[in-house]
Amino acid sequence: MKMSEQPLRVGIIGTGIFASKRHLPAYQKLPAEYNVVACANRTISKAELFAEKANIPSTHVFSYLDELIRCPDVDIVDALLPVSSNLDTVLKAVEVGKPIMIEKPLAHDLADARELVKVCASTDIPVLVAENWSYREAIPKMKAAVEKCGEVVGFEYVQSIPFRPDNPYLGTAWRATPSHVGGFLSDGGVHQMAFLTGVLGQVERVSAFTRQIKKENGTVDTVKATMQLKSGVIGTYGLDFASAQPGTGYFRIHGTEGTVEYRFTDFTLSYTSAASPGEPEVVVTGKEEDDVKNEFENFAEAVRTRDKTLLKCTVEDAFHHFAVVCAMVESGEKNGESVAVPQP
Amino acid sequence: MKMSEQPLRVGIIGTGIFASKRHLPAYQKLPAEYNVVACANRTISKAELFAEKANIPSTHVFSYLDELIRCPDVDIVDALLPVSSNLDTVLKAVEVGKPIMIEKPLAHDLADARELVKVCASTDIPVLVAENWSYREAIPKMKAAVEKCGEVVGFEYVQSIPFRPDNPYLGTAWRATPSHVGGFLSDGGVHQMAFLTGVLGQVERVSAFTRQIKKENGTVDTVKATMQLKSGVIGTYGLDFASAQPGTGYFRIHGTEGTVEYRFTDFTLSYTSAASPGEPEVVVTGKEEDDVKNEFENFAEAVRTRDKTLLKCTVEDAFHHFAVVCAMVESGEKNGESVAVPQP
Numbered sequence: 168m169k170m171s172e173q174p175l176r177v178g179i180i181g182t183g184i185f186a187s188k189r190h191l192p193a194y195q196k197l198p199a200e201y202n203v204v205a206c207a208n209r210t211i212s213k214a215e216l217f218a219e220k221a222n223i224p225s226t227h228v229f230s231y232l233d234e235l236i237r238c239p240d241v242d243i244v245d246a247l248l249p250v251s252s253n254l255d256t257v258l259k260a261v262e263v264g265k266p267i268m269i270e271k272p273l274a275h276d277l278a279d280a281r282e283l284v285k286v287c288a289s290t291d292i293p294v295l296v297a298e299n300w301s302y303r304e305a306i307p308k309m310k311a312a313v314e315k316c317g318e319v320v321g322f323e324y325v326q327s328i329p330f331r332p333d334n335p336y337l338g339t340a341w342r343a344t345p346s347h348v349g350g351f352l353s354d355g356g357v358h359q360m361a362f363l364t365g366v367l368g369q370v371e372r373v374s375a376f377t378r379q380i381k382k383e384n385g386t387v388d389t390v391k392a393t394m395q396l397k398s399g400v401i402g403t404y405g406l407d408f409a410s411a412q413p414g415t416g417y418f419r420i421h422g423t424e425g426t427v428e429y430r431f432t433d434f435t436l437s438y439t440s441a442a443s444p445g446e447p448e449v450v451v452t453g454k455e456e457d458d459v460k461n462e463f464e465n466f467a468e469a470v471r472t473r474d475k476t477l478l479k480c481t482v483e484d485a486f487h488h489f490a491v492v493c494a495m496v497e498s499g500e501k502n503g504e505s506v507a508v509p510q511p
Numbered sequence: 512m513k514m515s516e517q518p519l520r521v522g523i524i525g526t527g528i529f530a531s532k533r534h535l536p537a538y539q540k541l542p543a544e545y546n547v548v549a550c551a552n553r554t555i556s557k558a559e560l561f562a563e564k565a566n567i568p569s570t571h572v573f574s575y576l577d578e579l580i581r582c583p584d585v586d587i588v589d590a591l592l593p594v595s596s597n598l599d600t601v602l603k604a605v606e607v608g609k610p611i612m613i614e615k616p617l618a619h620d621l622a623d624a625r626e627l628v629k630v631c632a633s634t635d636i637p638v639l640v641a642e643n644w645s646y647r648e649a650i651p652k653m654k655a656a657v658e659k660c661g662e663v664v665g666f667e668y669v670q671s672i673p674f675r676p677d678n679p680y681l682g683t684a685w686r687a688t689p690s691h692v693g694g695f696l697s698d699g700g701v702h703q704m705a706f707l708t709g710v711l712g713q714v715e716r717v718s719a720f721t722r723q724i725k726k727e728n729g730t731v732d733t734v735k736a737t738m739q740l741k742s743g744v745i746g747t748y749g750l751d752f753a754s755a756q757p758g759t760g761y762f763r764i765h766g767t768e769g770t771v772e773y774r775f776t777d778f779t780l781s782y783t784s785a786a787s788p789g790e791p792e793v794v795v796t797g798k799e800e801d802d803v804k805n806e807f808e809n810f811a812e813a814v815r816t817r818d819k820t821l822l823k824c825t826v827e828d829a830f831h832h833f834a835v836v837c838a839m840v841e842s843g844e845k846n847g848e849s850v851a852v853p854q855p
Contacts, residue, residue, distance in 0.1 A: 316755070320671075320722075320724050320733055320751050320754035321735050321749060321751055321754065323667065323669055323747070323749060325667055325747075327664075327765055329785070372720075373847075374718030374842075374848075375718075375737060376716075376718075376737055376739045376745040377745075378664075378665075378743070378745055380662060380664050380767065381767075389664055389665055389745065391665050391745040391746050392737050392747070393718055393719060393720055393735045393736050393737045394735075395720045395846075401720040401721075401722055401735040402749075403667070403669075403736070403747035403748070403749055405665055405667060405746075407765065409664045410664035410767060411660070411661070411765065411766060411767060411769050411770060411783075411788075412765060412770065412785075413769065413770050413783035413784070413788035413791070415763070419759070421671055421751065421754035421756060422755060423754060423755060424755050425755050426755060426756065426757050439757040440755070440757070441755030441757060444755075444757035445757075447757075498718075502739075502849050503716055503718040503737065503739060503849035504848065504849045505842075505845070505846050
């Protein structure tokens with residue numbers, strides 16, 4: 168039996184909420200592809216708790232990520248760490264020739280993000296930025312619907328994520344006092360960028376105003392921006408973690424012949440033709456997609472074939488998602504000045 | 512009987528579509544306040560046609576606006592002219608001491624707009640800029656609803672007005688090849704600004720991208736902007752005259768405790784509390800208001816009491832509405848640069 172036919176042996180670094188709630192179940196849904204065999208956490212008791220859930224033997228529970236990365240039973244590394252560790256962790260994995268998955272945003276600042284793009288370009292080892300939103304089935308469906316809209320006139324992308332003091336992610340120290348650019352605006356915002364650019368393509372330039380409304384959010388938690396895409400299309404973008412938001416959250420694209428709308432609140436994608444404005448055609452409705460599963464299948468394929476070009480969300484894509492947020496934050500600091508989206 | 516108790520004798524200059532369809536019916540609904548006694552049009556046949564509808568004797572049909580303004584039977588002047596004429600017309604009316612109503616936007620450029628503010632500040636003769644949207648009853652109602660929202664986090668204002676080749680206003684030469692800043696973006700846009708600032712207060716600074724999608728629209732017909740208000744509130748603004756727009760057009764304000772939304776498509780104002788997100792409270796619904804009538808009552812009151820401070824939409828307000836659009840157009844020309852809204 169060749170290694171490429173066996174399940175990939177996964178070592179998980181950082182055994183927090185997302186590791187337990189999303190990654191582990193996704194691996195367990197794909198037993199032919201993955202087998203979680205090791206884990207590591209700086210706080211060993213947390214690693215032990217996770218090991219219990221994942222049936223990892225105590226011999227493979229580590230408190231240093233280096234031990235896990237070098238462990239001969241680990242084929243691939245899944246690092247769910249504060250993003251400021253991404254560059255170091257990738258360097259270590261690449262050094263020992265192991266494919267690695269890291270959390271989004273790509274890095275905590277543009278300097279590290281650029282370094283990561285460089286490192287990944289210099290190796291054929293697959294590095295996946297775990298941008299699960301790039302794997303939403305609504306993206307190609309929305310893209311297809313936009314084709315029916317005639318010339319695109321503009322768009323609105325609005326997402327309000329209400330502040331809930333009981334949000335488990337808020338308890339994480341690196342989120343409460345963020346060192347990564349944009350705080351929640353990049354932490355949550357790169358997802359939005361993956362969706363927006365997945366449908367309409369890359370962003371050329373932004374102007375934005377930003378605010379911090381809730382001190383609990385650590386840094387800026389509200390952005391209102393206008394964007395010019397590389398295609399020439401213009402639109403507005405709003406993201407906040409401060410409002411009450413009953414019933415909002417959508418991405419609407421207006422064309423000369425029709426309008427396409429995706430509602431994040433109930434996962435409804437609809438197309439309305441100018442010819443029959445009263446009859447929206449619903450394309451997708453009511454179901455959150457298992458984007459993490461789609462993503463993990465894609466990673467397994469890239470690892471098995473050792474072909475990183477198969478990855479749907481490349482390190483360069485993830486750089487762009489983060490760079491748009493950085494440009495908005497910079498624009499906000501400069502009173503709405505127009506900022507070109509940084510390149511790798 | 513004192514003059515202040517008689518109906519005000521109105522002379523209408525510019526007998527086009529809006530004069531026939533909105534102004535004349537509004538005067539006729541207010542017979543105690545107004546009596547249309549004279550009209551003028553450069554094309555005398557058009558004035559004669561209007562005179563017939565309005566029961567104006569042929570002795571009071573003029574082809575020169577100066578004749579109408581000086582006519583001793585005319586108490587107040589209603590000038591529905593291309594806005595590039597506003598300054599000249601106001602100067603002439605003020606010279607003979609007659610109150611005057613002019614069309615919005617205040618002027619075709621900021622220089623004329625500033626001159627108009629100066630002229631009007633130097634006299635106690637009431638000058639009304641016919642910004643009928645300032646008289647919408649939804650404005651104070653929306654303002655009251657916003658009070659319940661907690662701290663305002665942000666807003667979205669989107670209005671798409673689909674291009675219809677049969678739109679009667681499009682046939683007007685001064686609209687097809689506009690000399691006024693912003694073309695449709697100011698012609699229609701100052702209405703939106705009257706509504707937006709009526710609810711949330713004045714705009715401090717904007718960044719915008721602009722496009723021309725339909726060549727029939729004469730100049731830029733699409734704007735996507737972000738705004739910072741004097742209050743510190745930030746939001747996005749979109750206006751276009753190019754998209755198919757099935758079912759859009761709304762002004763939504765997000766607060767920490769609730770959301771207020773006004774839909775321009777069906778005149779519905781609703782408030783949704785964070786405490787009961789599934790139960791929006793509808794405040795106004797289904798009825799376009801007679802804003803022109805409200806406005807004309809306000810003007811009559813200001814004229815009769817000779818108290819221009821009673822006017823709900825002052826020349827300074829109209830200046831601001833126009834200045835915001837000018838700032839957006841300038842920002843668009845400068846690739847989204849942040850522009851402070853010009854002051855008088």
